[in-house]
Amino acid sequence: MLKIINLSKKFNINTDNEINIFQNFNLEIEENKCTAIIGSNGCGKSTLLNIIGGSILADKGQIVLNGHNIENLREEQRANHIGRVYQNPSMGVSPSLTILENMSLANKKGEKFTLRKLIRKNNIDRYIELLKDLDLGLENKLNTKVKFLSGGQRQSLSLVMAAMKHPDLLLLDEHTAALDPKTSNVIMQRTRELIKKYSMTTIMISHNMKDAIEYSDRIVMLDKGEILLDKPSINVTEKELIDIYREKLHNFA
Structure with missing residues (x-):
């Protein structure tokens, strides 16, 4: 469904601060499945989503969506096939x-x-x-400006808007990170319902390992632009992920 082939990306090229995020990186995303991308800060999670969405261009490599190369398409062109929900509820x-x-x-x-x-x-x-499905009463506030909504209401609206044209791919960029735990749980429930309702292929970035396991079909852990773990979520435990993090931190120290 989505194939990332020999992807490479550097930042600050030819400077003392040059960073090589990806080098010949490959990943295939299954159709109608939710894949959670996890990893420590700087591992390449957000960069990967930005490259797929088109806000950052890769140095080389292919991005193939439903058999079509999209790496040369502008961000607004990719948006015809890709829905996205950002960390900031207002974005x-x-x-x-x-x-x-x-x-x-x-x-x-x-x-x-x-x-x-x-x-x-x-x-x-x-x-x-569509708004009734959220069970937040937003269907009774159609003429209310969005700036008067809570963060959870804005993120719920963002979800509906991202999914309403049934995109080929849905990108969730830590979309509950700015919310309190109770609201975050509600948003995750709504997310699962929408993904199931529209059978959407989804990539979800999350720092919450419990949510990553519970709400996805597959866990992919990145470390310095490489795949450290790739397993069905049903075969992964939170303890296993925590142990991997601790081991990486210990080796780094």
Whole structure:
């Protein structure tokens, strides 16, 4: 479904601070599965997601999505096939616009339109049904500006917007890291429901090892741009992951 082939990426090239994040890196993501990418800070998790999404370009390598090379596509072109939810609850929405305007924008992704024709009345019932599934009462706040919503409400809205056009690939970039534990749990439940509902192929970055195991089908641990562990989540324990982290820290010290 998604193949990353011989990916290489350096930063600060030809300086004293040159960093080689990936070198001939390969990874294949299974269709209709949720793959959790974990690892310590600087291991390459976010860089990998940014390269897939197009906000960072690789130095070399191929990114093949559903049989099509996308490494030369601009970020906005890739967005027609890739949905993304960010760590910051405000990055996936437009805070100055209403819930209705935000959902209308998401529904127009990949299409040409004018702001005057942004909202179509015949789509509103569908938006309401999508919001009802969140069970947060947002369907009764369509004309509320998103900046007045809580972080959890914004992230829930971001999830719905990212999934509403059934993208080929959903990227979750530590999308609960900025939330309190209770809200984080709610968002993870909503995430699982949406992934299952739309059978979305998903890559999820997480620092929460318990969530990574519970809500994914596969665990991939990175270390300095290399795969340290790759197992079905059902075969991984939180203790195993913690022990690997401790061993790496001990060796580093």
